[in-house]
Every structure is written in structure tokens, then in C-alpha cells.
Amino acid sequence: MSDYLINPNVLNDDVAQDTIRGGFGRGLKVAGEANDNVVALCADLTESVQVHIFREAFPDRFIQTGIAEQNLVAVASGLALAGKIPFAASYAAFNPGRNWEQIKTTVAINDQPVKIVGGHAGIGVGPDGATHQMLEDIAIMRVLPNMVVVVPGDAIEAEKATRAIAENGKPSYIRLARVKTPIISTDQSPFEIGKAYILREGSDVSLMGTGVMTYQLLVAAKILAEQGINAEVVHVPTIKPLDNDTIVASAKRTGRVVTAEEAQITGGFGGAVAELLSEKLPTPLIRIGIQDRFGESGEPAELFDHFGLTGVHIAKKVADFINTSAQYHREY
Amino acid sequence: MVGDKLTLSQLQHKANDLRQDVIRMLEAAGSGHTAGALGMADILAALYFNILNIDPKNPDWSERDIFFLSNGHTVPIQYAAMAEAGFFDKSELMTLRKLGSRLQGHPERTMLPGLETTSGPLGSGLSQAAGAAYAFQYLDNQKHRFVYTIMGDGELDEGNVWEAAMFAGKYKLSQLIAFVDRNNIQIDGNTEDVMPLENLRGKWESFGWYVMDIDGNNIESIIDAVNTAKAITNRPCMIIAHTVPGKGVDFIEYDYKWHGVPPNADQAKSAIEKLQANDDQITSGEF
Incomplete structure (x- = not known):
């Protein structure tokens, strides 16, 4: 069913951790080495979003725009008009939070291969609080025609995803988390834009995750297994285009679906799966995620617990769901 | 420049022809923006038939100058100029704003070869022009290519414009030549009532731009200003082109109520008559 190579150590306490933004930063440098047309722009957050790795390798291909996200993305569109592949980076709260109309008009309608990089997304940004915890980006980006939306699950996948969007010739959004998160994949694991991957086969329920939540689903699946519940775990790093076939096939096998994202469930990844099914x-x-409210200050681990996004919380919700819902359409 | 070098009077006739096309297009469309399009006819005629280094038969020519409207609502005058230049057949002009037309109500890059970007939502064109100019100046060493854009004056209310002004000033984008169509009107009234822009020259100068105020309905002044701008090699250039909104049709001139409405059949007939009469007034010959 799947030849996805999961990190064999993923469920151990000593699982390796790294930042997804760091994986992006390394991937951007590799993309720059592969293609001279790759350029990077940043709005005064160059190290935060790890664009400094590219800047140090290619100082002549880095453009500092200052704290001006509307200009950031519209300049990127002009660079694309001149044949470049621009990565326009800032925090997701401002990019695409502040400059969505410029993204719609100058990138998406224009169908220019500008790459919007949304750093510090989700509640994992921690103590900065609700204003900086971007939870609506998946919804506002996946609604745009022409736009590719990628939410990597770990640092290794972030590097691969960055190289992939550098080469896809399309307007693209990549969502990055700030804090270190467990490595779920390996260097040999596949990544292809538009593909979802079965990480664990199961028969009772499909747990579908995007971004850092896939790790939490693997933890939940282990807890559920101890209770005799056999959960399938599907990793969905591309939200647009969605891998309809893999998602529908999994739903058909298990007859129950749980989605998980570090974002608003309304219009986000859970919304996309709900529309499809x-x-x-x-x-x-x-749908596991942020339930139509804003974030708040706290340490990332505290916030994941507070908002019910840990494997332990998810396992309980899934068990309750299974006990109250029949399995539809199950293939026997 | 497209075709053979035109004389000044030939350029003036071109501008007057483009105005008549705009009147016919807007009447047929039944909606659209009249005043700005008429006011900008001399700038568009100067650009397409004297200034721009472009090839209508090869719109993606890799050596071309870049030009696009930031104030996309005035696009009928650009469509008229493009058709006259040979980008597409003039018969297509009458499809403006119609279902299935490549001539969308606001310009869309992917619909019509020769359009360099998609615009309409105001304020982001100068940033895009700056991005292309940055690539030519710093990334590709293409010193012979220039990037032109036109903004409306009401558009300058947008904050994005001033982000771009700072950016272009910082990087001294000398291949960037921008126009403001300074016609003093926007939808809700006169610009200085809606949101004052003056001291406009001082604003741009303070951001590091070389600024020229010109008569934007004088084709010789437009060409002179662009030649000066090309000779300025250490700063971006802003040409504040003072134009008469509705230029050439007396009952449209200066009236902000004509910003966003088309002429009806009677008004169109009268406007065409006035523009044809203006054509007879053009006497100047050479530069």
C-alpha cells in the first residue's frame, strides 16, 4: 500500500528533533545551487525564517525589503516577470496574513511562480500570543486558484518540499513551524507535490494529519493500539492539490476519518477533507485543530496540551468517536 | 517603438485615434472608466509609438522593455494602443468586458499576449515594476532594458505605493521610470478633497527619486521627460504627468463624475464628433 519509509525511532522518547524552518532554509540553498534563477526576499526576519543560509551562499540573490509585506510579494511578482523564481519570506501572520490581495492579484491570477514562505505558523510560535500565531493561512491560501499549498511534516520533508516548489513553475505557499519537532521521515522517504502517504495501515479509523500534527497522530495510533483500536495514519503534506484518491481510498477502508492540523479547522485542512468526502x-x-478561536500566550508544549493537539488528547477523542460512530462504506 | 519613426503630428493623430477607439469601446461595453483613459491617450501613444522597445509580433521578446498599467481600470486606452500597434486585430476591441473576451475589464496577463501583469487593485504596480527593474539592474546586467509603469494619482492613497517608493529609492533603480497620471480626480471627488497628495513632488524627492512635472497631454514633453529619465543613472525617476481628465471631449473634461462611467450612444456620437474636429486642429509637423 505504501513504501513510505518512516523514521524507525519516531515513537521513542529520544526521537531526533529539528525545526521545519531549518529544513526549509537548507532546501532553499540547495534549490539556489540547482537553479541560478532562484532568488530570495525577506521582510526583516531573515534569520527567523532561516533565509540567512541562502543569503550567505548567494548574497547577490538576496533582497531585503524591510517590514513591508505588500511590497515583498509584489516585488517578487515583478522578479518573476523578469524570469526569476522568487521565494518571498516572512512570518505567516503577515505573509499571507497582511498581503493576501497582492498574492491573489500579482501572483495567483498572474500565475507567476512566486513562492510564499509563511514562517512561525500555528500556535507553536508560543509566547508571542494570538497576533503572531497564524491559524488561518491554510484556509486563505487553499481558496486561491492556481495556488499550491504545502505543509511539511518535519525538517527533512521541508527540505524536499522547498526543492520541489522551486521546480514546479506554479504559485506556491509553504507553511513553516518555529520550534523543533520530531523527525517522522527519512532521507529516503518519498515527497511529491500532491501526494499523501500511508504511514501506518489500519482498519478501524483513518487519522489524517498535515504538518507537525502527523507526529501526534502516530503517537495517538500507538495509544489506540494498546486499546485494541487499529488506526490508519495518513500524512498529507500537500493540501492543494489534495490527493483525493489516497484520502477517499483510506476512508473507504476504515469508514471513519479524523483530520488534524495546527490551524483553524474552519476552511483549513479538515475543511478540505470534509469537502472531498x-x-x-x-x-x-x-476535525482536530483550533476550534474557531484565537490562540494565546504560553510555551508551545503547554499550548499543544491546552488546545488538545497532543497524541494523548487525540487518542481520547478518537476512542470516543469510534464508540459513537458506525463505520460507513467499509470494504470487507 | 513600433514601426517607423512617427512625426510629432502623426503621434498626435494616433492619440486622437486611440481616444475615439476608447469612446467606441466603452459605449459598446456599457461600463468602464472614461476620463482617465482619455486623459492618458497622449502618454500611451508616446509609449507604444515612440518610446517602448517592443515587438508586437513577438510579445515575449527577451530584450523588450517592460510596460504595464498599475491603474488597471484605464486599460481601454492600452488595448486601443496595443491593437493599433499590431498586438491583435482592432476588431477585437469591441469585445471589451464581454464574456469570453481576452480584453477583460481589468488587464489580465494570462489572457492577452503583450500584457505584462494583472492589475486593477491599486497600489502594487510600482512594486512589480521595481522587482523587474531590480532584476535588470542587479541580477541580469541588462542595462538597456527599461521598466515603465503608470499609476493613477488617487492610487497614491495606497500604502503599498510608498513601500515601493522606499524600496526603489534604497536600491537606486535607475531603469525604473514611473508616471503618475496627475488628473486630480478619483471616484469620490477631487484628490485634494478625498485625501490630499500635495506636496507630491516633495514626497517623491524625499524618497530618493528624480522627479519631473510635465504637461501629460503634450507628447513632445512626454518623450523629452523619458529621455531625461533614461539619462539619470543613479535614481529611479517619477514623471508627474499633469493631464486633463477626459481630454479632448469638452463635456467630459475635468469632471470627476466621468471617472467610472461610460458614454451612452448620444454622448459617444457627440464625443466622436468633437474628437474628429480636434483632429483637424493638429498642425504641428516635426520635433
């Missing part, structure tokens, strides 16, 4: 294969479904 309600048209193709109506299936009992619950």
Missing part, C-alpha cells in the same frame, strides 16, 4: 464518500468525520 461529503461529495465523494460521505463518511463520519471529526
